[in-house]
Amino acid sequence: MVGEITLKGSAYWNVYAHERLLAVLPKWEPKRDELEQQQRNRRAGMAGEERVIEVLQSAGLPPDTPIFWDVGLPLSPSVFIQMDIVMVLRHGVLIFESKQIAGRLRFVQNPAALQKVENGEVTLVMDCPAAQFEDQRDSFTLWLATRGFRAPVDGSVVFTTNPVIEGPPNLPIISLRELRGFIRSAVQAEPVLSSKDVRLLVNTIEKSRSRFIPYPLCGRYGIDSTKIQWGPRCGCGSQLIKSTERRWNCENCKLQGTPAYGPALLDWFLLRSETITVQQCAALFGIHRQSAWRLLGRMRLTKVEGKGGKHTLYRIDYTDFEALNQLLKP
Numbered sequence: 001m002v003g004e005i006t007l008k009g010s011a012y013w014n015v016y017a018h019e020r021l022l023a024v025l026p027k028w029e030p031k032r033d034e035l036e037q038q039q040r041n042r043r044a045g046m047a048g049e050e051r052v053i054e055v056l057q058s059a060g061l062p063p064d065t066p067i068f069w070d071v072g073l074p075l076s077p078s079v080f081i082q083m084d085i086v087m088v089l090r091h092g093v094l095i096f097e098s099k100q101i102a103g104r105l106r107f108v109q110n111p112a113a114l115q116k117v118e119n120g121e122v123t124l125v126m127d128c129p130a131a132q133f134e135d136q137r138d139s140f141t142l143w144l145a146t147r148g149f150r151a152p153v154d155g156s157v158v159f160t161t162n163p164v165i166e167g168p169p170n171l172p173i174i175s176l177r178e179l180r181g182f183i184r185s186a187v188q189a190e191p192v193l194s195s196k197d198v199r200l201l202v203n204t205i206e207k208s209r210s211r212f213i214p215y216p217l218c219g220r221y222g223i224d225s226t227k228i229q230w231g232p233r234c235g236c237g238s239q240l241i242k243s244t245e246r247r248w249n250c251e252n253c254k255l256q257g258t259p260a261y262g263p264a265l266l267d268w269f270l271l272r273s274e275t276i277t278v279q280q281c282a283a284l285f286g287i288h289r290q291s292a293w294r295l296l297g298r299m300r301l302t303k304v305e306g307k308g309g310k311h312t313l314y315r316i317d318y319t320d321f322e323a324l325n326q327l328l329k330p
C-alpha cells in the first residue's frame with residue numbers, strides 16, 4: 001500500500017505535469033515567470049513530504065502499514081480537510097504536515113501566526129502551521145466519528161529543514177529527526193483498532209477522498225494550446241523532426257532514433273486534452289491511421305465510439321495513475 005499510494009500519487013503527477021508544461025511552453029509565454037515560481041514551491045513541498053514519508057517507511061513499522069499522501073476529505077459540502085500525510089495504525093490515526101521553512105522562526109499567539117525573523121526583524125508572517133494542524137486533527141476526528149470510527153487522531157507538524165524555533169512550549173511541532181521517536185512512542189499505546197477495522201478505515205478513506213484534478217493544464221491556465229508544438233521530443237528537450245517512417249532527428253544534438261510515443265501522448269493528455277482521436281494521434285506522430293489505432297488500443301484508455309465509426313475518441317482517466325505510468329514507460 002505504501003508503494004502504490006505514495007510513490008506516484010496525485011502529488012507526483014501534479015509536479016510531473018507542471019514540469020512538462022514548462023518544458024513545452026514557448027520561452028516568450030507571459031505566464032512563464034509565475035508558473036516557474038509556483039513550480040519551485042510545488043517541488044520543494046513535494047520534496048519535504050517525500051522526506052517525511054521516507055522516515056515513516058524506515059521507522060520499523062510493518063511494511064504494509066497504510067500511509068496516504070495528499071488526502072482531501074469532504075467534511076461537509078463546503079468544507080474540505082486537506083492533509084499532507086495520513087498514517088493508519090492499530091493504535092490510532094496520525095496526521096503529518098510537512099513544512100520546509102529554514103532560518104529563525106517564531107510562533108506567536110492571539111492571533112496564531114508563524115513569523116520568519118532575520119537580523120531581529122520579522123520578514124515574513126505566515127498562517128500558524130500548529131493551529132492549522134490542530135484544526136485538521138479536530139476535523140478529521142469528527143469525520144471519523146460520523147463514520148463510526150472511534151480512533152484517537154494525533155500527529156504533528158514536521159519541519160524538514162531544521163529551523164531555529166522560538167515560541168511557547170507544547171506546540172505540535174517536531175523536526176524530521178524526532179519523527180522516528182514520535183512513531184516509536186505512538187505504537188507503545190494500547191491498540192484501539194482491530195486489523196479488520198484498519199482495513200475498513202483504509203477503504204473508507206480511499207473511497208471518500210476527492211482528488212484535485214487540474215488537467216488539462218493548458219485549459220486551467222488559459223494557455224492557447226495551438227501555440228505549443230506537440231509530438232515527440234528528444235531527451236534534450238528539443239522537438240524531434242521526422243525524416244522517414246521510423247527515423248526522427250534532433251537538430252540540437254544531431255541524434256537520430258525512434259522516439260517513444262507514450263510520453264508525447266501523456267503530454268497531450270495532461271496538458272492539452274482529456275481525449276484524442278485516431279486522426280489526431282496519426283497526425284501527432286506522422287503515422288498511418290491503422291498504426292495510431294493500434295497504438296491507442298494498447299493503452300489504458302476508454303474508447304468512446306462516434307457515430308458510424310467516425311470521430312472515435314480515446315479518453316484518459318486522470319485518477320488512473322497506472323494509465324499515466326503506462327504512457328510514461330511504454
Ligand SMILES: [Zn+2]
Nearest residue numbers: 234236250253
Ligand atoms: Zn536532442
